Amino acid sequence: MNVVNYRSFADDWERRATIRTRPRRLLEDDNKLIFPLCRxxxxxxxxxxxxxxxxxxxxxxxxxxxxxxxxxxxxxxxxxxxxxxxxxxxxxxxxxxxxxxxxxxxxxxxxxxxxxxxxxxxxxxxxxxxxxxxxxxQIELSRALPAAQAQVPAHLHDAVELIGVAIAENTVTHDVAAFSKDDSVKSSIRGLMADHLFDEGRHAQFWTQLVRLYWQSANPHERDSIAQALPVFLEHYLTNDLQKDFDLHLIEHLEISADTRLAxxxxxxxxxFPITHQHPLIGNIMSLLRHSGVLQTPSVARALSSYLPAAGRSA
Structure with missing residues (x-):
């Protein structure tokens, strides 16, 4: 496996990782929210x-x-x-x-x-x-990974796992960034998210580099096989079914009238949230696949064509 273009972040980690540089954060007892309303x-x-x-x-x-x-x-x-x-x-x-x-x-x-x-x-x-x-x-990724792995031969399970985790690490960075900037939320929680983001930005680059290294070493048959698993992964990863289940469970614990509960x-x-190219995380995911060289593979572009804006479907 050619690592000529791999950039290690070991020195950066020694200097800047939050486990080495951040004190314990304490939750404030103030009037700010503990969780953003928009989420x-x-x-x-x-x-x-x-x-x-x-x-x-x-x-x-x-x-x-x-x-x-x-x-x-x-x-x-x-x-x-x-x-x-x-x-x-x-x-x-x-x-x-x-x-x-x-x-x-x-x-x-x-x-x-x-x-x-x-x-x-x-x-x-x-x-x-x-x-x-x-x-x-479970979280969505708990279901998405095995569903995608089931689409490929056993010897490609690790590769699918690698790409799935890379996608998740890149999208969680986007998610945490939005959370950390919400001024309605308690300062310590925004600080927690900012700390998390500080590390996750480095992780996202790491996983992108690993996917690129793997993809360069994969043969055309392996690439085409993995291409067919990617839409299955996205279908399970981007669903909001688990959040709906949690919210319905939450409603059952509110002391409210039967009519209000039903409503x-x-x-x-x-x-x-339809899983199309307009889904808020799709742009992030396609950017990762493009930067790692995966999306430039014709079979991948075809498999993910419904997630690409019309202008990019011929990629």
Missing amino acids: QPLVLSATFLEQCPQWRDFVLVQSFYKFINDVVIFETEIVDKTARNIAKNRFSPPFPLACRYDAMTVVVDEDYHALVALDFLQQAVEMTGIQPLDLPG LRHEVSALD
Whole structure:
């Protein structure tokens, strides 16, 4: 595997990783929000605003708990696993030592992010007195990866995992950036997101480089096989079904009338985000695939043609 163009970020990590440079952040007891309103459509729905606005903070706190839970699953069960396997040379194909070293710094960062997230969860429970409801055991990526891997031969499972994790790491960077800039949210939580973003920007570049290295070494048959798995991955990764399930579960724990509960269920069930080129994360994903050289492969461009703006469908 040719690593001439691989740029290690080991020195950058030593100087700037948040695990080395950030003090513990403490949750403020102020009037700012614990979770952005724009990320929880339930509290902005007409029925909620008219019938039960007093439940806003409860819904936002529970949504914050879910966000924390999602972070922990993402960091420790998925990204950690992939990066650790690369670092320990248990990945196919194997990566050179410089890549493996950087992968281990990703493991350290991600486990630290999960630790900080759990610290904030504990602080939020203590401050609000609100216990978390039953939280999901999976995130969208938990379903998307095996669904995509099922489309390819076993020897390509690691490659599909690599590309899927790279997509997720690039989109989570976009997501966290939006969260960190919301002035309505408590300063410590925005700081938490900014810290996370600081590391994730480095991670996104790392995964992009690894996908590029892999793609350069893959033969045409392997590339074409993986191309057919990518739409399946996106279909499962970009769905909002798990969020709907959580919101419906949340509605059941509000002390409201049966009519209001039914109306809220209808409003949540009606929320849908079609997975087309206009989906807010598609541009980010296509940019990653383009920068890593994947999208320039004709079979990939054809497989993902419905996600590309008309002008880019001949790529």
